[in-house]
Structure formats: structure tokens, C-alpha cells
Amino acid sequence: MSYTPVIPLTGMAGWQFLQRTADTQKATFNQDVQVRRETEYFLEKIGEVTSVDQLMGDRTLLKVALGAFGLEDDLSKGAWVRKILEEGTEASDAFAMRLTDRRYRDFSGTFGFGNILGARTGDEGFGDLIVQKYKDHMFEVAVGEVDNSMRLALNYANSLQSLVDRGLGENAAWYTLMGDQPLRTVMEAALGLPDKLSALDVDKQLVFFKDKAASVFGSSALGDLLSEDNVEKAIRIYMAKVQAEAGPSASTPGYAALSLLQGGTASALSSAGIANLLLSRA
Structure with a gap:
């Protein structure tokens, strides 16, 4: 991804900035060339996918599918992902149901390959749902890198x-x-x-x-x-x-005054003291 979210401050000040600008930053992120290429391709092709083999055989489709559930790190784990998809979620002993990480059963259940009714990839709005989840998650990932x-x-x-x-x-x-x-x-x-x-x-x-x-x-x-x-x-x-x-920074409320009180440095303040100051100003 070439777009890097802008978070110029740390702590609560940075969070408030991100909240104010989130819609604009998400819109910019979603226009990133790679994001657009992947999501447009997914929307175009996913309705034609009716089997696990087809999904597993297309790296871009699988990348978006996994990323929508925060499982992008599993992209190279072919046998693992295949077992999750093929066994579905309707049997209590299905692989996804035995894993403690709830994301796997959500992933398998949403795609439906291993369940009685089969693939849900052709359902109305399915592609839009997955693409939105993918965009939201990848924006969070980009924020986390900052x-x-x-x-x-x-x-x-x-x-x-x-x-x-x-x-x-x-x-x-x-x-x-x-x-x-x-x-x-x-x-x-x-x-x-x-x-x-x-x-x-x-x-x-x-x-x-x-x-x-x-x-x-x-x-x-x-x-x-x-x-x-x-x-x-x-x-x-x-x-x-x-x-x-x-530790305190220039974005910490009262930083300048604290610096003066500490003889030019605010670093001597305890974490508890800084936390109390921040909470009192929030």
C-alpha cells in the first residue's frame, strides 16, 4: 500500500485527530492503486467462484477473502486454509469449529463451501460485503503501522x-x-x-x-x-x-508548564502523574 495514514500526535490527541479525519483518510486509502485493483478484481470475479479449488487457485481473490477476516498472514498456508473452507462450520468437529480463534469459523461460515447450502459467493451483495470488510481491516493495519x-x-x-x-x-x-x-x-x-x-x-x-x-x-x-x-x-x-x-511529549497537555516545573525537563515525572494529568484534561 502506498498511502500512509496521517497521525501527527500520540495518545488522546492523536486519537482525536484520527477520529476527525478518519472518513477522509479512509476514502483516500480506498483509492490507493493496489487497493482498487484488488477489490475491483474481487467484485468482478467472486460471483463465478463455486468451489474451494477456484478460490484457492486465485491468489488475489484469496488475499482479499482472508484479509476481510484479518487472516492475511495465512495466505501462504494452503493446506490449512483449504481444510477450514472444505469442512465448513455445521459439524461440531469441523476444523474451524475446533480452533479457538473465532475468525476462522466466521471466514468458513461466510463463504459456505463446506456447508449444506454450499458456496454463498453468488449471493446478492456478497462481494460488496467482503470488499468493505477488507478495506476496513486493511486501513486498520495501515494505521497500526504508524x-x-x-x-x-x-x-x-x-x-x-x-x-x-x-x-x-x-x-x-x-x-x-x-x-x-x-x-x-x-x-x-x-x-x-x-x-x-x-x-x-x-x-x-x-x-x-x-x-x-x-x-x-x-x-x-x-x-x-x-x-x-x-x-x-x-x-x-x-x-x-x-x-x-x-513519557510526555510536546502533545501532552500542560507539557510546557511541566517542563518549567521540572527545571526544563518533563521526563522526571512518573507515569502515574502523567496519566492523571491526561485524564484530567481529556
């Missing part, structure tokens, strides 16, 4: 929404979140949980997550955490932690 914390923030609300939409029980949903590292990273920061929490028994981890969620957000129900205010709060706290760990 600042990975911004990619995690972009992913947070969408991944949480997808998790809630699955209709799992409350504990099952939390266990799934705890196993989703990008989502967990933002949630742990938002709840003020230590990284070493993962060393505990998973049931004990669940208690910590739910108790802290109720304290920070007023509810431990993931559906309630999807409110606009709670999503903004989670990302604000996460970004404050990221910037605190990175």
Missing part, C-alpha cells in the same frame, strides 16, 4: 460489538474477550488491571474483570459497555496509559 495503539482503539468498539452480537451468556462473553488479545489489551488498561493478571486462574481473572467493569463503567454487562460514553471512556483511559508509558 501507531499500533491507534489500531487497537479502532478495533475496540467493532470487536466488542461483534462479541455482543453473538448472544453468548455473560460469563462466556467475558471469557471470549479475555482470550482476544487486542480487545483484552484495551479493556485491561481501561479497568486498570495489571498485565500479570493473566498468570492467575481464568476463573479468578473473570472475577477481577467483572468487578472492575462494574466499578469503572457502572455495569459488568458487555452490552452496557458499548454505549457511546463507555466506549469513549475506555479509549480515553487506554490512550492515557499509552502516553504515560511513552
Whole structure:
């Protein structure tokens, strides 16, 4: 990809800039020559694909198909991808159903090759759906190459929404979140949980997550955490932690004053002090 997203600031200031410019930057990204070539080709050809062999035999089609589900790193894993597609998702022992990564069953189920009704590639709107998912994901990837914390923030609300939409029980949903590292990273920061929490028994981890969620957000129900205010709060706290760990910069609110108070350097401030300052100004 030749277009690089513009994120001139770090932390919350950078996130707010990205939010304000996201639509324009996405539109520019989508006009990238490579993105256009791949997605236009996919839209033209995917309706003719009726078998796993056909999809596997066209590298560009397979690249877009996998990328739409965040599985672009599996492009060279032919036997792995074929098994996922051919076995479908209707049998409990199907390969995709036995993998802990939910993306594989979503990928296999969406294309439908291994299921009773067969390929869904000819369904109305199928190509548009996959292309939009591909564009959204690849934009997130491009953002992550500039600042990975911004990619995690972009992913947070969408991944949480997808998790809630699955209709799992409350504990099952939390266990799934705890196993989703990008989502967990933002949630742990938002709840003020230590990284070493993962060393505990998973049931004990669940208690910590739910108790802290109720304290920070007023509810431990993931559906309630999807409110606009709670999503903004989670990302604000996460970004404050990221910037605190990175140390103060010229974009840190009050940086000039802090520099003067520290005799010309703000680097002596503790991470906790910087985080508190950022949260008070956000």
C-alpha cells in the first residue's frame, strides 16, 4: 500500500485527530492503486467462484477473502486454509469449529463451501460485503503501522460489538474477550488491571474483570459497555496509559508548564502523574 495514514500526535490527541479525519483518510486509502485493483478484481470475479479449488487457485481473490477476516498472514498456508473452507462450520468437529480463534469459523461460515447450502459467493451483495470488510481491516493495519495503539482503539468498539452480537451468556462473553488479545489489551488498561493478571486462574481473572467493569463503567454487562460514553471512556483511559508509558511529549497537555516545573525537563515525572494529568484534561 502506498498511502500512509496521517497521525501527527500520540495518545488522546492523536486519537482525536484520527477520529476527525478518519472518513477522509479512509476514502483516500480506498483509492490507493493496489487497493482498487484488488477489490475491483474481487467484485468482478467472486460471483463465478463455486468451489474451494477456484478460490484457492486465485491468489488475489484469496488475499482479499482472508484479509476481510484479518487472516492475511495465512495466505501462504494452503493446506490449512483449504481444510477450514472444505469442512465448513455445521459439524461440531469441523476444523474451524475446533480452533479457538473465532475468525476462522466466521471466514468458513461466510463463504459456505463446506456447508449444506454450499458456496454463498453468488449471493446478492456478497462481494460488496467482503470488499468493505477488507478495506476496513486493511486501513486498520495501515494505521497500526504508524501507531499500533491507534489500531487497537479502532478495533475496540467493532470487536466488542461483534462479541455482543453473538448472544453468548455473560460469563462466556467475558471469557471470549479475555482470550482476544487486542480487545483484552484495551479493556485491561481501561479497568486498570495489571498485565500479570493473566498468570492467575481464568476463573479468578473473570472475577477481577467483572468487578472492575462494574466499578469503572457502572455495569459488568458487555452490552452496557458499548454505549457511546463507555466506549469513549475506555479509549480515553487506554490512550492515557499509552502516553504515560511513552513519557510526555510536546502533545501532552500542560507539557510546557511541566517542563518549567521540572527545571526544563518533563521526563522526571512518573507515569502515574502523567496519566492523571491526561485524564484530567481529556
